[in-house]
Amino acid sequence: MTELRDIRIEVPVLARVEGEGALELEARNGKIEHLRLRIFEPPRYFEKFLEGRSYQAVLDIVARICGICPVAYQMSAVQAIEQAFGVTPSAWVTDQRRLMYCGEWLQSHALHIHLLALPDFLGFDNGIAMAAKYPEEVKRGLRLQRLGNDIIALFGGRSVHPIGVRPGGFHHNLNPEQLARCLEGLRTALPDARALVGWTAGLSLPDDQQDFTNVALRHASEYAMYSGRVISDQGHDLAVDEYERHFRELHEAHSTALYSLLDGRPYLVGPLARLNLNHDQLSPAAQQALAETGWQLPSRNMFHSIIARAVETYEVVLEAIRLLENHQPTDTPYVVCEPRAGEGFGATEAPRGLLWHHYRFSEDGKVLHARIVPPTAQNQARMEEDLRQSLEAFGLHHEDDAIRLRGETVIRNYDPCISCATHFLTLKMRR
């Protein structure tokens, strides 16, 4: 018997990049005939607000694109500004920026693992409900998240829209007492962070092998975060300013997010892509923890993203400890930036993946043109492709609720943004 099952999954609340949306499914005989992840984020026109503004306002503007990863936006933008003005910040500045970025990865990953992803795998509706049954796990997550926020606040006064970064460096030196507290907190949390790797690897995760292209930055000598070349497992190895030669953004009618494609094909950015491409550059301790899990890389299972986040959580705790231990105060937290006409590019690894910026400036340092490609836009096409494959593999004969939950779980692997990461698909069926 031919059964046409027209399934609509509506997404009433989604996040910054996603806003509101819906997942539309049309299936016949167990095959998906039509799938669309519809996305409506109220457009906020950031690239337009930047035009005409002084370079000095850029970091305060771009932070407001995302309250969950403001540091990422500042880090990509500040490098583009410095490149445009021909300024090279000191090694001290580069180290401190990497440290600040560790803070953002730590808070973002800890939150995602514990409050957003875990409820799926432990069978709860949400993190608050899970806290009653798994108080220790939730508290561990909140502790790690807190430490991440503390690192950001060391440099920025606060963890959301920090105010300390400036073109050329930082506005000021770190407060030594705060720094010592941070270091102590991280040392105390180190065993927690290490245990997290094995613990997530021990979760029972769905097995769903898929074929996809991984894209990440790669740095010559460290696990890429703050800088590097754009590489893929399809042989791409591009300087940041060559990005547009292969990556194109499209606008699909059903979405306010732009889709980005690599040579016309979907691709993956984010923790799993980074680990697949760069695991050889993890610190020895993180490699050791990884080896003990027996987890084989590269992985083709998107559900392994939670383990990838755990490995990176451990890595950034180690890295932050190392950087804090080597930290020396300086007399010159910044070099002076003199504006000039020019253009600059900046790409960093946001917690959710590659974040690419391009700016052109006038002689007096005003923004003439700005272009920003966030990670969620880059994962957009891959998410649709994944949903199509994983829902078919899961089986469309399942109850609506089961399909809805699986769809949500799949999307959560990408951590598209926090508010869409929770419990958001309401299923509507039309037969």
Place this chain on the structure above:
Amino acid sequence: MSAWSPEHPDALDQLNQRPQPRPKVAVHKFSSCDGCQLAFINAGEALITLSQLVDIVHFAEAGPLDAEAEVDIAFVEGSISTPHEKERIEQVRRQSRFLVSIGACATSGGLQALRNFNSHSAEQWTQAVYAQPAYIDSLETATPVAEHVKVDLELWGCPVNARQVFAAIRALLFGVMPLIDKDKLCVECKRRGNVCVLVAKGEPCMGPVTHLGCGALCPAFGRDCYACFGPAENPNTHALARRFVGLGLLPEEIAHRFHFINSHTPAFRSAGLEWAE
């Protein structure tokens, strides 16, 4: 704006007459960056404690989803920038006894209210950014919640911090109106013992006209305040703008100081327009 005032104590009365002992709380998101909601999530264990004191029925970022539930206290983040958001905020108002706007977006329209200066900007920008503009459903303006429905309490900041939010909740749980100090940032800056960046470094600091509450973060880091907490009560924007002229700022630069995170507030809007070319 329809913030709570002693002449209109009805919302607080309503809140205090609630039938159930454990108040229901919702956190709603509109056009925003999600940063203000983090004041709850970043509170760590305080969030867990809060979830025991009150019943958090809707908070998409943290998990619970019941957008249509009747609640005692609704926190609203984000500005109103689409036709659908206009309808949603009215719905939220109908189902909430006490409504708190959190952050610059909800309280003043936020950074995205910059689009309000050019009546056709939203349309033009949609065409510039999106290949299929017909599908983008956006209002010409991004406006504060209080332009659409009655707001019982406004919390300023981009973002608001946990201190503000939890102080408000504590007061409301005790059945009293939270006291919000609307004095100028300079007061807080002096209290902290910062060196004044306007006087000592000649930086165009917005502290003299800005609402306190952040702890004078920027001057503590040696930089000028950019007024992310919005205007203080009775700000003397004119005098500050004259001061900026003295520091050598061009008219357009002065306009940009006021037309930034809180450009849609009456005080900053008109101050900026005086200097915009």
